[in-house]
Each structure stands twice: as structure tokens, then as C-alpha cells.
Amino acid sequence: MLIVDNHSMAKPNDLVQGTLDLLILKTLSLEPKHGWAIAKRIQQISGEVLQVQQGSLYPALHRLEQKAWIKAKWKETETGRQAKFYSLTVAGRAQLEKEAANWSRLSAAINLVVETT
Amino acid sequence: MVWARRCWIRLQGLLLRGRNAQQLHDEIQFHLEQQIAENLGAGMSREIAKDLRYGLRLLATLFVSMEWQMSRATQLPTTIRTTIRNLNPDLVVDNIKTASELVTDTLISQLLMAELSTFFGGLVLLLVCVGLYGSMTYSVARRTREIGVRMALGAPREGLIWMVTREACIELAIGGPIGIAAAVAATRVFEASSSVSARQIPFRWPRRSWLLRASAWPLPSFRYAGQCASTR
Numbered sequence: 001m002l003i004v005d006n007h008s009m010a011k012p013n014d015l016v017q018g019t020l021d022l023l024i025l026k027t028l029s030l031e032p033k034h035g036w037a038i039a040k041r042i043q044q045i046s047g048e049v050l051q052v053q054q055g056s057l058y059p060a061l062h063r064l065e066q067k068a069w070i071k072a073k074w075k076e077t078e079t080g081r082q083a084k085f086y087s088l089t090v091a092g093r094a095q096l097e098k099e100a101a102n103w104s105r106l107s108a109a110i111n112l113v114v115e116t117t
Numbered sequence: 118m119v120w121a122r123r124c125w126i127r128l129q130g131l132l133l134r135g136r137n138a139q140q141l142h143d144e145i146q147f148h149l150e151q152q153i154a155e156n157l158g159a160g161m162s163r164e165i166a167k168d169l170r171y172g173l174r175l176l177a178t179l180f181v182s183m184e185w186q187m188s189r190a191t192q193l194p195t196t197i198r199t200t201i202r203n204l205n206p207d208l209v210v211d212n213i214k215t216a217s218e219l220v221t222d223t224l225i226s227q228l229l230m231a232e233l234s235t236f237f238g239g240l241v242l243l244l245v246c247v248g249l250y251g252s253m254t255y256s257v258a259r260r261t262r263e264i265g266v267r268m269a270l271g272a273p274r275e276g277l278i279w280m281v282t283r284e285a286c287i288e289l290a291i292g293g294p295i296g297i298a299a300a301v302a303a304t305r306v307f308e309a310s311s312s313v314s315a316r317q318i319p320f321r322w323p324r325r326s327w328l329l330r331a332s333a334w335p336l337p338s339f340r341y342a343g344q345c346a347s348t349r
Binding site for chain 2: 034035036039054055058059062063065066067068071074081082083084089
């Protein structure tokens with residue numbers, strides 16, 4: 001995944017490892033989506049800052065599927081094309097809550113350090 | 118339920134690799150088509166889009182070939198590099214991987230653990246079955262004289278079969294729960310000492326092998342009891 005700095009046009013940086021799973025789970029918590037829609041949703045919600053590349057997205061989706069946190073089903077899109085739709089499982093929803101809590105704790109801790117020192 | 122789903126997904130991953138690779142290819146193809154459609158909407162010319170679609174189809178065919186024909190695998194990176202160099206000589210392409218390779222890389226530890234566990238679990242099960250067969254053969258052979266005397270005194274064949282089978286069942290009733298409890302404990306120890314959860318393995322072979330061992334226990338005893346009861 002890339003963080004794109006639109007202001008300075010600097011080289012993109014790698015995002016903190018492990019956050020992609022959280023972003024995917026959160027994106028899928030609303031409704032089932034295919035890979036393209038997940039990537040676009042993350043990009044859109046983050047204000048074009050986060051861009052998930054295929055090389056990161058699909059391995060992550062398959063990893064989450066292996067952990068039974070998401071399930072996949074082939075369905076027709078609005079255009080009539082078959083696509084693999086991913087949706088959250090019960091275990092995935094529980095994992096999302098856990099990871100979101102971890103992220104809140106971590107980001108709050110980092111904020112504290114950055115603002116204090 | 119989660120455990121069953123994980124087992125099922127991992128079994129599919131192990132047994133249906135060709136189908137999974139094809140599905141991944143279709144998924145990536147769909148993603149790229151959506152990207153082209155978006156680019157068209159943003160003003161990309163239809164000629165370039167057409168060339169891109171053709172290129173993607175060609176690339177997709179090559180990728181599928183790479184999955185199934187290892188002889189072509191070495192040619193693919195060269196073909197891609199040549200194509201991209203022709204389009205833009207300033208672009209440097211390095212570390213070319215198929216989508217399946219990327220997925221496999223991220224799951225490699227789980228897959229390796231699953232395959233090794235399956236192999237060794239199968240091996241253990243085979244050895245256990247051979248051992249049980251041998252030990253039951255020996256114990257019944259030792260009692261051939263006793264069984265002959267019982268038959269001479271008029272013991273019915275069914276009674277002799279039940280006599281041997283009952284002993285095996287008693288052993289099973291004692292050993293089965295102990296074995297299962299030991300397997301559960303071993304699984305917990307394995308989970309605690311490994312970064313890979315035992316739930317990530319298609320079958321929990323240690324536990325399964327004990328269950329199968331338990332279920333296999335009465336079978337050789339029944340067979341040998343039948344053989345001894347046929348002794349004249």
C-alpha cells in the first residue's frame with residue numbers, strides 16, 4: 001500500500017505494516033465488495049492519500065479469507081460481469097473490533113509521544 | 118464453525134490449486150478491466166485502451182501458461198521486460214511475480230506447515246495402523262491354544278469373536294480418552310510454541326490420528342478373532 005503525498009509530490013512511503021487488514025475489514029463491514037471496489041473505497045475515503053496496489057490487496061484478501069475473517073462469493077456486477085465479492089464473517093467482525101481497538105491505542109500512544117517531545 | 122471453515126478453505130487451497138490460480142487470474146483481469154474503464158472515463162483514447170486490453174489478454178494467457186507450464190516460466194519475465202522496454206526504455210522492471218506467487222508468498226508459512234503436517238500425520242497414521250495390526254496378531258496368536266480348547270469344549274464361534282473384540286474395546290475405552298486428551302494438550306503446546314495456529318492446518322493430525330487410531334483398534338482384533346474361531 002502507498003501513502004501518496006499530494007502536496008509535496010514526494011516518493012510514496014510504505015504504510016505501517018498490518019494496517020491493510022484493518023482497512024479491508026473496515027471497508028467490508030458496510031457491505032460486500034469486490035477487490036476493485038475495496039481499493040477504490042479506501043482511496044476515496046482517505047482523500048486519495050492511500051492507494052492500495054493489486055500486489056498488496058489480493059494477497060491480503062486471500063490471507064484474510066484463509067483466516068476465515070472474510071468469505072468470498074462469485075456474483076454478477078451491475079455490468080453483468082462476474083466478480084468475486086468479499087464479505088465479513090462473524091469472526092471477521094470480532095477481529096475488526098479487536099484491530100480497531102488496537103489501532104486506537106497505538107495511534108493515541110504515538111500522538112502522545114509526538115505531541116509531548 | 119470458524120475452525121471448520123478454516124479447515125475447508127485450507128483443504129481447498131491444497132487440493133484445488135489450479136482452480137484457485139484461475140480464479141485469481143479472473144479476479145485480477147476484472148480489476149484491470151475496471152482500471153481501463155476508469156482511465157477511459159478520465160480521457161484515455163480508445164485506441165490505447167484497445168491495445169491495453171489486447172496486451173492484458175496476452176499477458177493473462179502468459180500468466181496462466183506460467184502457472185501450468187513450467188517450461189515457459191523462464192521466458193515470461195524476458196517477454197515482459199522486452200515489451201515494456203519497447204513501450205518506454207526509461208522504465209526499469211525488476212522482480213516480476215505472478216499474482217499467484219504473491220498470494221503464495223504471503224501464505225507460505227501456513228501452506229508449508231499444512232503440507233508438512235498432512236504428510237507426517239499420514240505417515241504416523243500408517244505406522245500406527247501397522248503397529249496395531251501387528252500387536253493384535255501377536256496377542257491373538259499367543260492365545261490360539263486357549264481358543265482351541267474353548268472350541269473343543271463347545272464354545273460358540275460368535276462367543277470367541279466377542280471375547281477377543283471385547284478386550285480390544287476395553288483397551289480402546291481406556292486408551293482412547295487418554296490419547297485424545299494427550300493430543301489436545303500437544304495441540305495447545307504446539308499452538309503456544311509456534312506462530313502458526315494449529316487451526317491453520319487442514320487437519321489437526323495429532324488429534325485426528327488418535328481418533329483414527331481409536332476407531333481402527335477393534336478392526337484387527339475382530340478379524341483375528343474370526344480367523345481363530347475358524348481354526349479346526
